[in-house]
Amino acid sequence: MSGKVRARFKLNGEDVTAEMEPNQTLCDYLHDVAEKTGVKKGCDTGECGACTVLMDDKPVTSCLVLAPQVDGREVVTVEGLGTKSRPSPVQWAFVELDAVQCGYCIPGMIVTLSWILEHAPQASDSEVRRLMSGNLCRCTGYLQQVEAVRRAAKRAAAGGAPEPHDIY
Ligand code: FES
Ligand code: FES
Structure with missing residues (x-):
């Protein structure tokens, strides 16, 4: 047993x-x-x-x-959201905006921000900050992360799914 x-x-x-x-x-x-x-x-x-x-x-x-x-x-x-060659919309925006420093908080943050993108794409910056308040980052100051979800939401609203491409 x-x-x-x-x-x-x-x-x-x-x-x-x-x-x-x-x-x-x-x-x-x-x-x-x-x-x-x-x-x-x-x-x-x-x-x-x-x-x-x-x-x-x-x-x-x-x-x-x-x-x-x-x-x-x-x-x-986070592995189920996107891959290196096919990043999720939030991952793509993180790379474009240099939203990663040490990286330790980033997978959890991408999970939360992807949920926000799907369920509250119109959220204001302060609402995004409230929704991501359970994801602490000791490095970045959160500006690029909020901008990343904003950029991904704008792109989705414009019908622009990310093209598969290598992010490295
Ligand atoms: S390791 Fe789970 S909330 Fe910090
Ligand atoms: S990037 Fe270092 S803890 Fe967030």
């Missing part, structure tokens, strides 16, 4: 069946077991937002979720 718990869920669009430690956090499971290394552990107490993922299309701090709680749900990490 292993003591592990079975969970069936969708991860970045793929069906997954996994045996999980009952007391493992979703953050640790995604990073260490599922190898979604874009999921970063900062504070491990729900304060910094570095571990943010979408669960059933809502941003959650995965360090506050037990891994088996994903059973029957859908999880999206």
Whole structure:
């Protein structure tokens, strides 16, 4: 008897069946077991937002979720939003605007800002700042990140999905 718990869920669009430690956090499971290394552990107490993922299309701090709680749900990490050769609209804008410094907060921030782009594309700058207040960055000052979601929203409104291209 292993003591592990079975969970069936969708991860970045793929069906997954996994045996999980009952007391493992979703953050640790995604990073260490599922190898979604874009999921970063900062504070491990729900304060910094570095571990943010979408669960059933809502941003959650995965360090506050037990891994088996994903059973029957859908999880999206930054890896599910875009790739190097096909960046998501927010990732594309981040690159254009040099919105990344050390990078540690960026995957979680891109998850939150992508959610804002999809669900609140008309949000004012102050509303964007409020919605991203759970994603702390010690480097950038947040200006380019707000501008990135603004630019991605304008581009989407103009019907301009990003063309696939290499960002490096
Ligand atoms: S590591 Fe989860 S909120 Fe900081
Ligand atoms: S870019 Fe360094 S913490 Fe945000």
